[in-house]
Amino acid sequence: KQMKADTLFFDETKAACQAKADEWNERVRARTEELAGINKALEILTSDDAKALFNKSIKPGKETFLQMGMESESLPQTKAYNVLKAHATKAKSLRLAAIAATLRTGGHFDAVIAEIDKMMATLKAEEKADIEQRDWCKEETSKNEQEASRYEYKIERTDAKLMKLNNKLEELEATRQKTIEQIMATKDDIK
Numbered sequence: 001k002q003m004k005a006d007t008l009f010f011d012e013t014k015a016a017c018q019a020k021a022d023e024w025n026e027r028v029r030a031r032t033e034e035l036a037g038i039n040k041a042l043e044i045l046t047s048d049d050a051k052a053l054f055n056k057s058i059k060p061g062k063e064t065f066l067q068m069g070m071e072s073e074s075l076p077q078t079k080a081y082n083v084l085k086a087h088a089t090k091a092k093s094l095r096l097a098a099i100a101a102t103l104r105t106g107g108h109f110d111a112v113i114a115e116i117d118k119m120m121a122t123l124k125a126e127e128k129a130d131i132e133q134r135d136w137c138k139e140e141t142s143k144n145e146q147e148a149s150r151y152e153y154k155i156e157r158t159d160a161k162l163m164k165l166n167n168k169l170e171e172l173e174a175t176r177q178k179t180i181e182q183i184m185a186t187k188d189d190i191k
Contacts, residue, residue: 095119 084100099115 095122 081100088097
């Protein structure tokens with residue numbers, strides 16, 4: 001049993017070492033190609049033809065062909081970080097800030113894209129809930145407006161009826177007053 005376990009361990013270790021060796025060889029090959037490209041570029045730039053061309057196109061003391069530094073702002077990862085950071089600050093979103101931090105600390109684009117996809121799904125769900133809430137509010141507002149309109153109509157009818165009854169009351173009061181005066185006049189006539 002021990003020999004079988006050791007053999008299995010040896011085989012797994014050998015496979016892992018082979019994979020590491022293959023990765024290393026690939027990196028060495030890529031680095032060698034990069035160095036060859038750089039050497040070729042230097043060879044082209046330092047050739048006599050290139051020097052003559054530079055001397056013709058560049059006036060002495062005015063311009064130089066020297067790289068002063070590398071702007072990390074032009075890297076895609078930095079651009080993505082800056083955009084996410086700006087939007088996180090503008091929207092005051094902790095979710096966007098967390099994604100930006102993941103990207104800044106060396107997160108891979110796949111992980112960031114997955115997080116962005118999750119966030120977009122959440123935002124779509126929130127948008128759907130907001131739309132449903134808005135529609136419910138509009139429906140309730142419409143119902144309330146209709147009910148208020150009905151009550152306003154009832155109030156107008158009641159006010160009109162009340163005005164009519166007040167006019168009738170004044171008329172009856174005037175008739176009553178006239179009748180009282182006639183009764184008094186008749187009593188005076190009888191006396």
